[in-house]
Amino acid sequence: xxxxxxxxxxxxxxxxxxxxxxxxxxxxxxxxxxxxxxxxxxxxxxxxxxxxxxxxxxxxxxxxxxxxxxxxxxxxxxxxxxxxxxxxxxxxxxxxxxxxxxxxxxxxxxxxxxxxxxxxxxxxxxxxxxxxxxxxxxxxxxxxxxxxxxxxxxxxxxxxxxxxxxx
Numbered sequence: 485x486x487x488x489x490x491x492x493x494x495x496x497x498x499x500x501x502x503x504x505x506x507x508x509x510x511x512x513x514x515x516x517x518x519x520x521x522x523x524x525x526x527x528x529x530x531x532x533x534x535x536x537x538x539x540x541x542x543x544x545x546x547x548x549x550x551x552x553x554x555x556x557x558x559x560x561x562x563x564x565x566x567x568x569x570x571x572x573x574x575x576x577x578x579x580x581x582x583x584x585x586x587x588x589x590x591x592x593x594x595x596x597x598x599x600x601x602x603x604x605x606x607x608x609x610x611x612x613x614x615x616x617x618x619x620x621x622x623x624x625x626x627x628x629x630x631x632x633x634x635x636x637x638x639x640x641x642x643x644x645x646x647x648x649x650x651x
Contacts, residue, residue, distance in 0.1 A: 512606075512607055512631070514566065514569050514570040514573050514631075515566060515567075515570050516570065517567075517570040517571045517573070517574050518567055518570070518571065521545045521567050521568070521570065521571035522571050522574055522575075524544045524545055524571070525541065525544055525545060525571045525572060525574075525575050526575070528540075528541035528544045529541055529575065529643060534651070535644060535651065538640050538643060538644065538651075539640055541636075541640065542572070542633070542636035542637060542640060543568075543636075545564075545567055545568040545571050545572075545632075546564050546565055546567070546568035546629075546632055549563075549564035549567055549568070550564050552564075558621045558622070558624065558625060561625045561628070561629070562624045562625050562627075562628040563628075564628075565625070565628035565629045565631065565632040566628050566631070566632070568632040568635075568636065569628065569631040569632040569635050569636075572632065572635040572636040572639045573635050573639075575636075575639040575643070576635055576638055576639035576642060579639055579642035579643045579645075579646055580595070580599060580642055582646055583595055583642060583645060583646060584596075586646075602638060606631070606634045606635070606638070609630065609634065610626075610627055610630035610631050610634065611627070613626050613627070613630045614626045614627035614630065
């Protein structure tokens with residue numbers, strides 16, 4: 485998903501602007517999620533009746549935000565993607581906690597190991613994606629988009645696990 489945004493932004497972005505280093509320095513923290521964004525994610529997830537509909541929910545925050553005035557700027561696109569990441573982080577945390585209370589002890593151990601590895605993978609992977617734009621204004625957009633996409637995808641995966649194989 486982030487590649488189309490990068491291509492769109494490349495056309496008008498000025499590379500070389502000084503921005504914060506996009507590399508993670510430990511467990512990432514997201515800004516507090518907007519209640520409206522959380523409600524949008526919750527409504528979409530709740531109404532999804534199959535895996536395809538659930539997967540389509542991953543852009544329920546970022547899509548409309550990017551379409552708003554200013555959403556096509558470096559700061560606007562980054563802000564939209566971080567809003568999405570924040571809302572989806574809440575959904576991910578909720579699904580994770582739910583699974584911790586509904587699985588066997590062996591599954592819980594495996595889930596904890598998996599989640600810890602996934603967090604490290606997300607941070608390292610997104611930092612790598614952003615590194616292609618070192619020092620440029622697009623690094624911030626790529627980092628935010630990667631975080632939003634990977635967080636939403638992981639949340640959807642855990643929600644699918646909650647709903648069971650028949651979902």
